Amino acid sequence: MIELLSRLRYRSEGPDIDFKSAQYRFNGGSEVDKAEMLKDILAIANSWREGPGYILLGFKDNRPHPAEVVGIQDSIDDSRIQQFVNSKVKPKLTFSYEEHLYEGMTVGVITIPKQKRPFYITNAYGRLKSNVVYVRRGSSTDEAEPPEATAMAINDDGRKELKLDLSVLTPQNEALPSTFAHKYLRFAERFPDFVRQREPSGPFDIHVYSALERDNRDFWREYAEYVRVDEALIEMQFVLVNQSSTQLSNAKLEVSVDALDAQSFELLPGCDLPKKPEADWNLASRLTTVQDVIERQSRALQIDERGPTLACHIRLGSLLPGEQGRSETLAFIPHAPGAFRLRLRILGSELPEPLEQEIVIETAGEVDSLNFEQFKQFVREQRLANQLESAE
Incomplete structure (x- = not known):
């Protein structure tokens, strides 16, 4: 993971990577606070990319230079995030949250593998709308148009699982x-x-x-x-x-x-x-x-x-x-x-x-x-x- 973080911080924000300089206000946060995290996860999950997507917490975007490591203060348990996200998102979303010590500071990593899309919430939450597909475009988050959401499903159905x-x-x-x-x-x-x-053969x-x-x-x-x-x-x-x-x-x-x-x-x-x-x-x-x-x-x-x-x-x-x-x-x-x-x-x-x-x-x-x-x-x-x- 340390090697991965060292590679990712040299990249710019895009469809598969998002830098956050502070931890999400999840512990004791309001619906609006938690919806911010939920929106970012949905946007990365729905983005057009080939590999896994990452949300890096405790990294400040510093383009064109490598992201600055600033660390996070609060710790969140992965099981609580899993329960929260999958109680709201359809279909079930596979992701993980880990915290690591990197360059003397605690950082967080949300990893979202490439999987069949689109993902959305069925009931409005915070500022998030129900049945809307949020997608990451470049370094920003947007609402996908209905044809784009349909294209996601068609594109991912064409992918066959490798054995x-x-x-x-x-x-x-x-x-x-x-x-x-x-x-x-x-x-x-x-x-x-x-x-x-070697023995001499003669004097x-x-x-x-x-x-x-x-x-x-x-x-x-x-x-x-x-x-x-x-x-x-x-x-x-x-x-x-x-x-x-x-x-x-x-x-x-x-x-x-x-x-x-x-x-x-x-x-x-x-x-x-x-x-x-x-x-x-x-x-x-x-x-x-x-x-x-x-x-x-x-x-x-x-x-x-x-x-x-x-x-x-x-x-x-x-x-x-x-x-x-x-x-x-x-x-x-x-x-x-x-x-x-x-x-x-x-x-x-x-x-x-x-x-x-x-x-x-x-x-x-x-x-x-x-x-x-x-x-x-x-x-x-x-x-x-x-x-x-x-x-x-």
């Missing part, structure tokens, strides 16, 4: 488990350079190295990073199936992770996972070309580090009825055991508001701090275990 199915799978196309047992490695010292010991032997033939001095450090990531890695992919009879355009998936036990973690595109290093230094494998940079920037899966929390944005394109979109793999690397919540948001041109779901995964295991000698012993034991497993 989407989102699966979170392993790279092997199996359902992602809810529990994992891993080992979490930390390194107590900087590992030394790798230098291969006068001198080995001449070519430009591409020399030891990879970072081998131990790169190998430690490779093992650290591999031991804790949880790799996943996302499959979105359009089970509707209409197309979903510009489908996008947003993935964010909450560490429920305050542990740190990393998110990486699966193609950026560290590769198993080679002891020989190879110039060709380390060159980054312009084409590499362009391909990285145009990937359908991108990690966004600009917000307060890491997020992953996945573009899935347009999905025809019955079609599925499959993402590249996302690498999730926890640094310690604990519980994590994955928040998933599906967006698309035909969706009036994002579809959201959550999954919780539990990670268990030990955190080991290793010095260089202990790391080498860990690798030897790991190789032996793999050999025994292969023999079986």
